[in-house]
Amino acid sequence: xxxxxxxxxxxxxxxxxxxxxxxxxxxxxxxxxxxxxxxxxxxxxxxxxxxxxxxxxxxxxxxxxxxxxxxxxxxxxxxxxxxxxxx
Numbered sequence: 001x002x003x004x005x006x007x008x009x010x011x012x013x014x015x016x017x018x019x020x021x022x023x024x025x026x027x028x029x030x031x032x033x034x035x036x037x038x039x040x041x042x043x044x045x046x047x048x049x050x051x052x053x054x055x056x057x058x059x060x061x062x063x064x065x066x067x068x069x070x071x072x073x074x075x076x077x078x079x080x081x082x083x084x085x086x087x
Contacts, residue, residue, distance in 0.1 A: 028061035
């Protein structure tokens with residue numbers, strides 16, 4: 001899940017919320033954060049100037065990297081589309 005709000009910086013910013021309650025092992029929390037950061041880094045030229053907060057939900061550690069990458073990619077596309085609509 002992700003929340004976004006416009007910012008005045010001209011580039012996207014990222015915040016991550018990965019609680020120990022939802023993702024028990026530190027290695028899984030770190031993997032999730034690493035993959036989300038990498039995904040944003042690769043897409044930052046296409047993303048609007050927004051502050052994005054990504055919340056890890058229970059069970060995210062069970063997703064493999066490819067599925068997680070595809071879900072993040074669709075999340076960024078939806079974010080771009082919504083930003084264009086509101087402009």
